[in-house]
Amino acid sequence: MNYFSSNFKLGILGGGQLGKMLLNDTRKFDIYTCVLDSSNEAPCKIASNEFHLGDLMDFDAVYNFGKQVDVLTIEIENVNVDALEALEKEGIKVYPASKTLRTIQNKARQKLFYTDNNLPTSPFTRFAYTTEVKEAIDHGSLTVPFVWKSAQFGYDGQGVKIVKSVSDLDGLPNVECIAEELVPFKNELAVIVARTLSGESKNFPVVEMEFHPEANQVEYVICPARIPEDVAQKAIDVALRTSEAFNHVGLLAVEMFQTQNDEILINEVAPRPHNSGHQSIEASYTSQFEQHLRAILDLPLGRTDSKVGGVMVNLVGAEGYSGNVVYENISAIMGLDGVTPHIYGKKQTRPFRKMGHVTIVDQDINMARTIAEEVKSTIKVISE
Structure with missing residues (x-):
């Protein structure tokens, strides 16, 4: 099938920041896109070819939207899986498949899947x-x-x-x-695996994640992870085994714990572009978003190694602020070497809401992490 500058239509369920970043690459390839989201202010609205309003958990909304496209993908897991299953039966290509999504949507079923497939988990x-x-x-x-x-x-x-x-x-x-x-871990790690319908599979490097202690959100993603090579290989092996067990198409982000004994345990997975891969836009030969497109369209996968060390800083709404967003000191961080801000286009901020991220690249990953700390302490996401 000809996907480029053609009548082909790619459908995306969800119009948030992950979809917006995916649309950067559909624009690059001139792939026609249709987006469904429940908010008329969704970040994807300005970049998609067609924007449809609808509840992602509503059967009819998802089903009727899916009937208008050739391939359907997601940028969020909370969608109506029964509608996806009905669309698959009618010949619409859905990636990830409804079977995969039904398992992953429910954390109890997800954990049982790991034990049934002899995958390590707590x-x-x-x-x-x-x-x-x-x-x-x-x-x-x-x-x-x-x-x-x-x-x-x-x-x-x-x-x-x-x-x-x-x-x-x-x-x-x-x-x-x-x-x-409760796992007493050394590090929280993640590996993103891309897999095509033809079975080609590639993994991105292991990343290290640092979390906010109160919000339980990722504050920093560090690539490559600052761990021994043998531990990194264990994490990659577990991620590849997990990908193979799910037999998914597209991206699968596998979040893991590195225990005190350097064992690897799966925490949970996400079958889509993921927060742990944002640094790939600037730091990798192929971004996770381009790779997701390649995978769901069964095109050859791109090179996944990094050109340079990368650290991502999440920009979230500051505590005590709600309303029209203001990015305080953003020009100051743009004066730092290797710094690129990504603003998601959400007009309203609230405490801990994801509003953007900043990527810092440097040949020295420790220097990138130092600059990331400066970025974090300088920029503030507040309201008017």
Whole structure:
């Protein structure tokens, strides 16, 4: 099929920043795009060829949108999977497939998938309701500390809580959930794997992630990860095995823990472009977004190694500020060597909302990390 400057239509479910960055590459290739999102102010609206308003969890909205395109992909997991399954039966190509997405959407099913496929992950217990977690603690079958995770709809640090005492469960939604053993890890790592319908597979380098202690969001992504080569290879091997088990098409971001004994445990996965790959835009030969397009269109995959060390800094709304966004001191950071800001186009800020990111590149990854610290302390995402 001819995808370039043709009648081919690529559909994207979700109009957020991941979709916006994906559209940079569809524009580069002159691929016609249609985007579905529930917000008329979605970042993708200005860059897509067609923008459709609709609820991503509504069967009819997703189904009717999907009938208008040739290939359908996602930039967020929270979409109506029943509609995707119906579209597949009618011959629409959907990547990732509805079967893959149905497993990944639910963290309990996702964890069971790892155990069923002999993939390393931390021990866990599945519960139909959060109240059952309290009962398990009372009966002695579960002990603190552990990590409580909502089985569905967790995103950007939401739906996750470290439980150190029974009182920490107060106020949590009474939903299907898992209680996961708290892993005393050295590092949180990630590897993005790209896979085509033909079976070609390539991985990006291992990245190291540093998280905000309160928001449970990634603050820094460091590529390459500052870990021993043998540990990096273990992480890559686990990511490739995970990709093969899912038999996915497109990108699969595999988030992992490096334990104190240098073992690798899978935390969770995302079947789409991911926050842990943003530095690839400036630092890699092929960005994760271009690679996702290559994969879902069954084109040859691009080179995945880095041209230069890269660190990504997430720009999130500052605490205490809500309303029309202002990026304070952005011109100051642009005066630093190797710094490139990405502004997502969200007009309204609120505490910890992802508003953009900044990439810092340098031949010396430690120097890039030092500059990243300066960037983080200089720029502020506030409101008018």
